[in-house]
Amino acid sequence: MKRFALAALAAASFALPAFAGDQYVDETGFAVSGYDVVAYRSLAQSAVGTSQPEAIPGKASITAEYNGSTFAFATEENRDKFVSNPDFYAPQFDGHCAYGVAKGGKVPGNPHLWRIVDDKLYLNITKNVVGFWEEDIPGNINLAGGNWVGLEPTEASDRTIPNFSSPAPAKK
Template sequence: MKLISVTVAIAFLSLFSGSSAYSQVNPIGKDKVAIGGYDVVAYFVSGKATPGDPKIKTTHNAVIYYFSTIENQEAFIKQPTRYLPQYDGYCALAVGAQKKKVNINPETFKITNGKLYLFYNSSHALSGNKFNSLEPWLKDEEALIKKSNENWVSMSKKK
C-alpha cells in the first residue's frame, strides 16, 4: 500500500514540478539567499518556519543565510552543518522518489533525527490542485530517507 501511495505522489509531483507555483522558492535564490530568507536555525529552536531578517545574516559556502535573532545567527556560525537542510534544500520527496531537484515551500518541513527536510507544498498554477509532498513522505519516511540519501550522492555532483 505504501508503494501505491508514493507512486501516486510521484505522479502528482511530476505534474507540479514544472509549474510556476506561488509559494515555492528555489533553495538558493538568484540573489544567493537560502530558503527564501527563512531562518534555518529557527526550525530547530522554535519548531516553526520563521522568516529571517536581512540585517541579521551570514554567508556560508557562498550562500547567504538570514536569521530572526542574533542568537540564531551565532548558533549557525558556530555549527553551520548542524542546521543546513538536507539535499541543499530541495524537496526531500522529489530527491528520493524521482531523483529530481524540485523547489520547496519553506513553511513545509520536518526535522527527523536532527536533520532538516524541506518539501514542495503548493497549488498547480493552472488546475488549482494542491499537493503537499510531506504527506506521502510521512507514509514511508524511513525508506524515503534512505533512497534520498542514496540518490543525493550522484545528484549533488551535478550542478
Template structure:
C-alpha cells in the same frame, strides 16, 4: 568559511548570479539567499518557519543565510552543519524519485536531528509514514546527481 555582511554588501551579493556565489553543492537559494530567506535555526528552536532579516546575515557555502535574531545567527555560526538543511534544502521526495524540486518553507520535517523539506504541505502529509524511506532513497540519489 563564513562572512558576516553589512547591508550594502548584502544587497550587492544578492544581485550576483548564483553560479558566482556557489562553492559547493547547490543550496536552494533564489537570488543568492538560502532557503528564500527563512531562518534555518528557527525550524529547530521554534518548530516553525520564521523569516530571517537581512541585518542578521552570513555567507556560508557561497550563499547568504538570513536569521531572525542575532542569537540564531550565532547558533548557526557555531555549528552550521547542525542547522543546514539536508540536500541543500531541496525536496527530499523529489530527490528520492531522482529529480530536483523546490522546497516549501512550511513543508519541513526533522528526522534524526536533521532538517528536510518537501515540495508542498500536501506532499509532506501524504508521505508522513514513509519519511525514513524517502530520506534513505534521497541520500543515495543526492550523492550521484550530476551538477550538484
C-alpha cells in the same frame, strides 16, 4: 598491477574534499527563501499528517554565508549558532525537496513544509508531496541519501516554489 592502481585511486579519492552542490536559492536571493534555519529547532513539531508551524523569517540585516549562499536569521544569537555549526542547522539536500531527491531530482524546498528527523532538517515542495513523504519517512530518507550522491554535484534547481509567497527579507 590493475588492482594496485584501483586501490591507489580509491585511497586518493578519500583524501579529496567533498564537493558540495549548490544551495537552492529562490527569487529572494537567500537560502531557504530567507527563513531562519536555526529557528526551526525552537518550533513545536506537529504530528505526522498535520501541518507544521510556519517558518520564522530572517532579517536581511542578520546574515551568514555558507555553501556559497546567504542565510538570513531572525536574531544575532541564531546567526551565531549557525556559524558555529552550519552543517547541523542547514537543511538536508542543499534546501531541495527531500521527496524530490528520493525520486531522483532536484526541485525547490518550501520553508513552510518542513520536518526535523534525527536532528536533520528536511524540506518538501508542496502539501501533496508532504503526504507522499510522510507515508514512509525513513524509506524516503534512505532513497534520498542514496540518490544524493549522484545529484549533489549537479546545479541547484532554478524553479520557483509553487503556490508560495514569502514575507522573507527583501532581495539582496
